[in-house]
Amino acid sequence: MTELWQGILRALELLVKFDPEVMAITFRSLGISTSACAIATLVCLPLGSLIHFTSFKGKRLLISIIQTFYSLPTVLVGLLVFILFSRAGPLGELGLMFTPALMVIGQALLVIPLMLGLIITALASLDKTVADTAFSLGASRFQAGILALKEARYAVITSVIMGFGRAISEVGLAMMVGGNIRGFTRTLTTAISLETSKGDIELSLALGFILLIISLVINIALSRLQQVRTSAAH
Amino acid sequence: MKNVKYILSSLVLSAALVAGISGCGSPDGSPIIQAQDRLRLATTTSLYDTGLWNALEDRFEQEQGIRLDILYAGTGIALEYGRRGDVDAVAVHARATEEQFIADGYGIERVPFAYNYFVIVGPESDPAGVKGLSPEDAFKKLHDSQAAFISRGDASGTHTKEKAIWKSAGFDYDTVATSGSWYVEAGKGMGPTLQMAAEMQAYTLADIGTFLAYKAETGLVPLVEEGAILLNVYSIIVIDPATVEGAKAEKAQLLVDFLVSDEIQDYIGKYGMADYGEPLFNPCAGNEPAS
Amino acid sequence: MVPLLKGISLQVQSGDSFLLIGPTGAGKTTLLRILGLLDRPVAGSLNILGVDVTGSPDRHLEIRRRMAFVQQKPVAFSCSVFENVAYPLRWRKVPKNEIKTRALEALDQVGMQDFADRNARTLSGGETQRIAIARALVTRPEILLLDEPTANLDPNSAGKIEDVLAWVAREHRTTLVMTTHDLAQARRLAGTVGVIMGGELVECGPPQQVFNPPQDSQIARFIGFKLAEQDFNRMV
Numbered sequence: 001m002t003e004l005w006q007g008i009l010r011a012l013e014l015l016v017k018f019d020p021e022v023m024a025i026t027f028r029s030l031g032i033s034t035s036a037c038a039i040a041t042l043v044c045l046p047l048g049s050l051i052h053f054t055s056f057k058g059k060r061l062l063i064s065i066i067q068t069f070y071s072l073p074t075v076l077v078g079l080l081v082f083i084l085f086s087r088a089g090p091l092g093e094l095g096l097m098f099t100p101a102l103m104v105i106g107q108a109l110l111v112i113p114l115m116l117g118l119i120i121t122a123l124a125s126l127d128k129t130v131a132d133t134a135f136s137l138g139a140s141r142f143q144a145g146i147l148a149l150k151e152a153r154y155a156v157i158t159s160v161i162m163g164f165g166r167a168i169s170e171v172g173l174a175m176m177v178g179g180n181i182r183g184f185t186r187t188l189t190t191a192i193s194l195e196t197s198k199g200d201i202e203l204s205l206a207l208g209f210i211l212l213i214i215s216l217v218i219n220i221a222l223s224r225l226q227q228v229r230t231s232a233a234h
Numbered sequence: 235m236k237n238v239k240y241i242l243s244s245l246v247l248s249a250a251l252v253a254g255i256s257g258c259g260s261p262d263g264s265p266i267i268q269a270q271d272r273l274r275l276a277t278t279t280s281l282y283d284t285g286l287w288n289a290l291e292d293r294f295e296q297e298q299g300i301r302l303d304i305l306y307a308g309t310g311i312a313l314e315y316g317r318r319g320d321v322d323a324v325a326v327h328a329r330a331t332e333e334q335f336i337a338d339g340y341g342i343e344r345v346p347f348a349y350n351y352f353v354i355v356g357p358e359s360d361p362a363g364v365k366g367l368s369p370e371d372a373f374k375k376l377h378d379s380q381a382a383f384i385s386r387g388d389a390s391g392t393h394t395k396e397k398a399i400w401k402s403a404g405f406d407y408d409t410v411a412t413s414g415s416w417y418v419e420a421g422k423g424m425g426p427t428l429q430m431a432a433e434m435q436a437y438t439l440a441d442i443g444t445f446l447a448y449k450a451e452t453g454l455v456p457l458v459e460e461g462a463i464l465l466n467v468y469s470i471i472v473i474d475p476a477t478v479e480g481a482k483a484e485k486a487q488l489l490v491d492f493l494v495s496d497e498i499q500d501y502i503g504k505y506g507m508a509d510y511g512e513p514l515f516n517p518c519a520g521n522e523p524a525s
Numbered sequence: 526m527v528p529l530l531k532g533i534s535l536q537v538q539s540g541d542s543f544l545l546i547g548p549t550g551a552g553k554t555t556l557l558r559i560l561g562l563l564d565r566p567v568a569g570s571l572n573i574l575g576v577d578v579t580g581s582p583d584r585h586l587e588i589r590r591r592m593a594f595v596q597q598k599p600v601a602f603s604c605s606v607f608e609n610v611a612y613p614l615r616w617r618k619v620p621k622n623e624i625k626t627r628a629l630e631a632l633d634q635v636g637m638q639d640f641a642d643r644n645a646r647t648l649s650g651g652e653t654q655r656i657a658i659a660r661a662l663v664t665r666p667e668i669l670l671l672d673e674p675t676a677n678l679d680p681n682s683a684g685k686i687e688d689v690l691a692w693v694a695r696e697h698r699t700t701l702v703m704t705t706h707d708l709a710q711a712r713r714l715a716g717t718v719g720v721i722m723g724g725e726l727v728e729c730g731p732p733q734q735v736f737n738p739p740q741d742s743q744i745a746r747f748i749g750f751k752l753a754e755q756d757f758n759r760m761v
Contacts, residue, residue: 087319097320129600136594137613181303
């Protein structure tokens with residue numbers, strides 16, 4: 001017990017003194033996951049709108065498949081990305097293996113099914129009359145799509161935040177594809193898993209606290225949004 | 235109010251992106267997407283867990299001005315990275331496997347740069363009574379008494395050595411590995427495996443370097459230290475660009491030269507003295523050490 | 526599959542006010558939506574503003590932008606009342622200052638000018654109806670389609686809306702196509718009245734003709750019943 005307590009104290013010390021390695025790892029994690037989330041958002045907003053508003057054969061099947069990929073194991077996606085981007089693999093020429101850039105791509109791939117599915121659900125929960133009204137007032141498909149996303153904005157933002165949550169807390173992909181290289185691709189999650197398995201409890205705890213705080217902030221943001229959403233509906 | 239929120243969130247977002255991107259770069263500020271200029275080395279966990287690489291990395295980067303990325307992986311995985319061209323050099327310790335690797339054309343040559351010995355470690359109480367035995371006899375006793383034993387189980391250099399000892403003692407490895415719950419395959423690096431052994435009060439095979447580095451916290455003791463088979467040689471192999479596309483052999487060679495240089499060999503020979511009372515490695519400057 | 530509409534042959538003159546009446550479920554809204562290019566008929570041809578719009582949707586957007594539709598239960602977008610009314614203009618890339626003038630003008634026409642900054646979601650049913658109408662009027666459509674536009678309004682507001690509609694029809698020669706349950710309203714506003722029963726257009730002509738049907742026909746029964754109902758409602 002004293003070991004744990006001492007560990008906690010030393011961890012707090014690292015945090016309060018803004019230990020450079022801890023700070024670097026934190027900002028790197030945030031940067032990678034935010035970038036991945038941004039890419040996913042740019043893809044999912046138009047794609048989700050398109051899928052929702054177009055009727056085509058196999059639409060239900062497509063949405064089912066997307067939902068199945070929500071909780072695809074991160075190591076599986078990591079393995080896929082590794083095989084694709086390894087120098088021996090088809091995209092090896094790009095030389096992206098073990099770089100933060102590849103981690104961004106990988107996390108984006110991981111998050112896209114989740115965000116896409118949630119955005120489609122958000123749009124589907126809109127009153128059907130909204131799109132109808134837009135068309136009847138002269139909106140083009142594109143303009144109606146933008147309106148729908150705006151009308152469903154709270155649910156859409158929730159989808160984005162959930163995507164971010166998945167990105168920042170995953171470790172499997174970051175490990176396989178980033179290599180956990182000190183000073184280059186080490187993130188909160190990979191550092192915690194390395195340091196813990198090596199027994200450096202203090203550093204792990206410090207990083208763990210930060211991850212916890214980030215998760216808390218995400219959750220608070222999500223619940224505030226829920227509140228606003230339910231009050232706006234009235 | 236809505237505008238304020240939008241402005242605030244875009245500011246936070248941009249800040250995070252900028253911070254992340256700059257955090258991804260090296261401390262001197264070079265941008266991230268220059269994987270092309272970075273030298274990649276995959277190293278065995280036992281070298282990494284001793285902290286030797288941490289010290290050498292900074293020195294090499296400063297002296298040569300090349301960004302060095304070190305990946306922590308068991309020998310098996312390290313060699314696979316090498317075959318795939320995802321790293322430019324490997325530093326491992328499984329001679330037979332290394333020679334096969336070079337024979338297959340993936341590596342140019344094997345340059346030993348440090349050596350030490352493996353030891354069989356275990357709880358101080360030594361319930362199986364293996365202290366002072368030869369490695370082969372010790373393994374025999376562990377098998378017969380079904381004392382808890384943690385194996386690396388990961389095709390690492392240490393694991394390869396372990397298999398060699400079992401073979402030398404007259405056992406078929408696969409039979410041993412599946413003969414009961416006393417034999418545990420950890421699937422982890424050397425440091426974590428030692429910790430696991432400490433937790434379970436079990437025996438394990440470890441290189442002396444990592445063992446010493448973890449001695450204080452595991453409380454395990456060396457029980458078998460003598461035996462020719464326990465020689466543990468670390469070599470660095472440059473990946474052959476003729477076979478593996480994109481391997482940065484020139485840069486890797488700089489690392490090899492660095493490791494066998496007098497200065498660094500001296501450093502290696504003294505590494506660990508201050509913290510553990512004895513050096514963790516012996517230098518061998520490119521030559522295979524005599525047993 | 527039961528057809529909602531059967532064999533409808535209809536011509537609406539430009540600038541006319543065409544009022545569509547009939548019992549609930551007869552197909553009024555369905556017909557109106559087809560005319561508004563919101564739904565497509567399974568069979569038949571459709572020609573709007575001189576353009577054959579049957580089948581290919583290429584020219585639909587262009588034609589839809591010359592019309593405007595007010596739903597039966599209109600839905601306000603979740604922004605201010607002003608923004609709601611400005612949307613159709615933004616979609617047509619109308620310049621900014623013109624948007625402001627026209628939007629405020631449209632709100633004025635329906636008597637909602639004081640509500641410009643209100644969150645449109647907080648409005649009552651009647652208020653929502655009025656801004657939906659403003660939202661349609663703001664585009665200065667050549668054809669205005671309305672599905673029971675005064676249904677949720679008190680007599681005072683309903684009267685005001687009728688005045689606006691009549692004015693728009695007169696001043697801008699806007700073609701009005703409207704469904705209603707209020708026969709007196711039909712008599713007041715219509716240039717032509719159409720009666721739909723059971724998915725068929727059973728009568729179509731000037732109000733005097735339609736409101737003096739052959740004694741014994743189902744139309745007579747419908748109208749008689751409706752008039753009695755409305756008298757009753759007025760008394761109560």
